[in-house]
Amino acid sequence: MTNDQHQKVQASHLKRDAYLYVRQSTLRQVFENTESTKRQYGLRQRAVALGWAEDRVIVIDTDLGQSGAATDREGFQRLVAEVGMGHAGIVLGLEVSRLARNSMDWHRLLEICALTSTLICDEDGVYDPAHFNDRLLLGLKGTMSEAELHVLRARLQGGILNKARRGELEMRPPVGMVYTSDGTLVLDPDLQVQHCLRWLFAAFARTGSACATVNAARNEKLAFPRRCSKGPHKGELLWGNLAHDQVLRVLHNPRYAGAFVYGRCHTVRTIDGLTRLRRMPRDEWITLIPDNHAGYISWEEFELNQQRLHAGAQSIGSDRRSGPPREGPALLQGMVLCGRCGQRMTVRYHDRNGQLYPDYVCQRERIKYGEVVCQHVPGTSIDQAVAAMLIEAVNPVALEVTLVVQQELQSRFEEADRMRHAHVERAQYECELAQRRYMRVDPDNRLVADSLEAQWNEKLRALGEARDEYTRRRDEDARILTDEQRKAILQLASDFPRLWNDPGTLDRDRKRMVRLLLEDVTLNRDDKIILHIRFKGGAHKSLHLPLPKCSWQQRVTPTPVVEEIDRLLDEYTTAQIANVLNARGFTPGSGSAFHKQMIARLVRDYHLKPRYDRLRERGMLTLQEMADKLQVTTSTVKIWLRRGLLRGHAYSDKNECLYEPLADLMPRKKQGAKLSQRLIETTVQPERTKGVQYAT
Numbered sequence: 046m047t048n049d050q051h052q053k054v055q056a057s058h059l060k061r062d063a064y065l066y067v068r069q070s071t072l073r074q075v076f077e078n079t080e081s082t083k084r085q086y087g088l089r090q091r092a093v094a095l096g097w098a099e100d101r102v103i104v105i106d107t108d109l110g111q112s113g114a115a116t117d118r119e120g121f122q123r124l125v126a127e128v129g130m131g132h133a134g135i136v137l138g139l140e141v142s143r144l145a146r147n148s149m150d151w152h153r154l155l156e157i158c159a160l161t162s163t164l165i166c167d168e169d170g171v172y173d174p175a176h177f178n179d180r181l182l183l184g185l186k187g188t189m190s191e192a193e194l195h196v197l198r199a200r201l202q203g204g205i206l207n208k209a210r211r212g213e214l215e216m217r218p219p220v221g222m223v224y225t226s227d228g229t230l231v232l233d234p235d236l237q238v239q240h241c242l243r244w245l246f247a248a249f250a251r252t253g254s255a256c257a258t259v260n261a262a263r264n265e266k267l268a269f270p271r272r273c274s275k276g277p278h279k280g281e282l283l284w285g286n287l288a289h290d291q292v293l294r295v296l297h298n299p300r301y302a303g304a305f306v307y308g309r310c311h312t313v314r315t316i317d318g319l320t321r322l323r324r325m326p327r328d329e330w331i332t333l334i335p336d337n338h339a340g341y342i343s344w345e346e347f348e349l350n351q352q353r354l355h356a357g358a359q360s361i362g363s364d365r366r367s368g369p370p371r372e373g374p375a376l377l378q379g380m381v382l383c384g385r386c387g388q389r390m391t392v393r394y395h396d397r398n399g400q401l402y403p404d405y406v407c408q409r410e411r412i413k414y415g416e417v418v419c420q421h422v423p424g425t426s427i428d429q430a431v432a433a434m435l436i437e438a439v440n441p442v443a444l445e446v447t448l449v450v451q452q453e454l455q456s457r458f459e460e461a462d463r464m465r466h467a468h469v470e471r472a473q474y475e476c477e478l479a480q481r482r483y484m485r486v487d488p489d490n491r492l493v494a495d496s497l498e499a500q501w502n503e504k505l506r507a508l509g510e511a512r513d514e515y516t517r518r519r520d521e522d523a524r525i526l527t528d529e530q531r532k533a534i535l536q537l538a539s540d541f542p543r544l545w546n547d548p549g550t551l552d553r554d555r556k557r558m559v560r561l562l563l564e565d566v567t568l569n570r571d572d573k574i575i576l577h578i579r580f581k582g583g584a585h586k587s588l589h590l591p592l593p594k595c596s597w598q599q600r601v602t603p604t605p606v607v608e609e610i611d612r613l614l615d616e617y618t619t620a621q622i623a624n625v626l627n628a629r630g631f632t633p634g635s636g637s638a639f640h641k642q643m644i645a646r647l648v649r650d651y652h653l654k655p656r657y658d659r660l661r662e663r664g665m666l667t668l669q670e671m672a673d674k675l676q677v678t679t680s681t682v683k684i685w686l687r688r689g690l691l692r693g694h695a696y697s698d699k700n701e702c703l704y705e706p707l708a709d710l711m712p713r714k715k716q717g718a719k720l721s722q723r724l725i726e727t728t729v730q731p732e733r734t735k736g737v738q739y740a741t
């Protein structure tokens with residue numbers, strides 16, 4: 046054997062270095078299993094005996110304390126790299142199993158050793174992986190090593206599982222629980238720790254949300270214990286702020302409810318070599334023994350907490366829940382389903398003049414894959430319609446009718462029951478008939494027998510269904526309303542609208558009421574908005590709403606107002622029109638009252654005929670025309686107008702006028718003559734008095 050070994054070691058091998066790989070699985074083994082470590086280092090002498098110089102033996106011991114199954118062993122990777130680069134003449138390890146604990150690593154190493162003609166040496170001898178026999182043996186050793194690991198693990202795991210199934214396995218206790226010397230789990234004797242946990246459960250019971258519990262802890266400035274999981278202080282309690290994940294961990298942990306559990310999580314290895322913990326559904330837990338030891342809450346409370354957490358969770362799997370009602374005014378928050386793709390729609394608010402307006406948006410695909418928003422529906426009109434419908438649904442008349450119908454149905458119960466029972470009897474009869482037919486047929490006549498048997502089976506199934514249906518309907522009808530219940534229902538008619546319309550009722554409470562009554566609402570936006578409303582009892586209702594106007598449309602001045610302005614322009618200036626409209630109670634599309642600039646703009650925008658043109662059409666004269674006609678100066682015309690001698694109509698708000706032709710002046714001839722006489726004397730130049738004379 047020794048000769049053989051020396052034959053394998055060639056001069057070409059001796060030119061390269063010898064690599065000694067040393068590893069112990071755990072730090073504890075490194076300290077306690079010193080003999081093995083010594084033996085591993087002893088292999089160095091072996092390399093020297095094979096002809097390597099002492100200083101050419103390189104020891105790789107960076108993996109001490111690392112499991113062979115670990116994927117990121119730095120030392121092993123270095124070894125593979127050195128072999129791959131052809132630096133190694135021989136690789137030494139105490140056992141092959143020390144090199145690689147999984148076949149993949151091991152065979153890769155063998156392959157590389159064969160390519161670079163590197164030898165492998167363990168306690169039993171020297172191998173050349175390029176030789177078929179050696180390679181076969183090494184491969185076998187690797188497989189054995191892997192099998193050994195498996196058997197070891199299975200043995201240990203089996204022991205743990207057995208203990209776990211009996212509920213006797215000691216596992217690291219959660220914060221607030223400790224093991225006594227005899228191995229029973231009890232509440233931590235530290236009263237401060239106990240107090241903290243009791244506070245947490247009480248706070249969750251009060252608020253119903255993990256977030257709210259965290260907020261409450263912050264407001265009360267409570268410090269919470271957390272167990273240090275690694276480092277020199279491992280196992281000690283650290284005090285700090287309560288975190289959301291901590292609350293969830295405590296609430297989800299059945300051990301606080303006194304239950305023994307094992308197998309809540311499984312370790313899964315991913316394709317990229319990492320390990321992840323996967324939470325298992327409850328029916329796949331290995332052990333669950335309620336009331337196994339002392340706890341902070343009862344099992345019923347634990348179950349209730351789970352339900353509340355589940356109901357409040359924003360998303361669990363693909364089945365997205367509606368979520369708890371929040372403060373925003375969107376009435377249907379979390380209850381709206383998209384009529385196009387079936388996803389739950391989210392709420393988006395926009396602010397208009399300090400008030401929040403909800404929009405329902407289907408944007409899951411957008412968030413997930415960056416696609417366009419599926420649909421976007423303004424929510425205000427929808428909320429109003431749903432609220433009106435709910436109030437309508439509980440009005441006294443509707444309730445009365447419902448109760449009468451219910452009573453009517455009740456009275457028909459006996460009759461209906463008899464009819465349904467007859468149906469069951471009929472199914473029974475048909476079934477027996479099919480049975481008799483099948484019994485009578487000659488069993489050798491397979492074809493007929495088979496078809497008759499199939500018929501019999503069919504009748505049996507129908508009978509089962511008929512019986513189930515009968516019991517179900519019977520149970521349903523048997524619910525009789527007591528007088529008290531009737532009274533309570535009728536009371537609802539007055540209570541519900543009062544509570545709903547009370548300004549003191551919070552939006553969140555309104556949403557809670559909606560959730561009690563409605564299951565969900567499906568929205569579809571087309572040329573109008575279509576709502577399909579599903580009530581808790583299973584009833585349906587559809588509403589069709591017009592698409593709400595967009596903001597510029599909402600600010601458009603109503604057509605009747607524009608028509609009114611058109612009429613008023615015959616008589617008034619813009620400022621006067623504004624006053625008239627305000628006095629008559631008209632309101633503009635935006636703002637609270639009309640003003641003259643607004644009217645002027647409307648005249649321009651709607652292409653109404655300006656007042657100036659209208660007056661001109663009626664034959665009114667401008668100042669200059671009037672002056673020319675009267676053969677006086679424009680100032681004189683103005684003065685005459687002020688004195689009432691002439692009649693003018695203002696066409697602008699700066700007192701600019703158009704003048705009525707002189708014919709209108711004729712009835713006031715006398716007065717005009719007097720005035721003009723005086724004016725001629727006082728103001729008007731003599732040569733320009735002709736026109737006035739003409740006027741007299």
Ligand SMILES: [Zn+2]
Nearest residue numbers: 383386407419
């Ligand atoms: Zn959608």
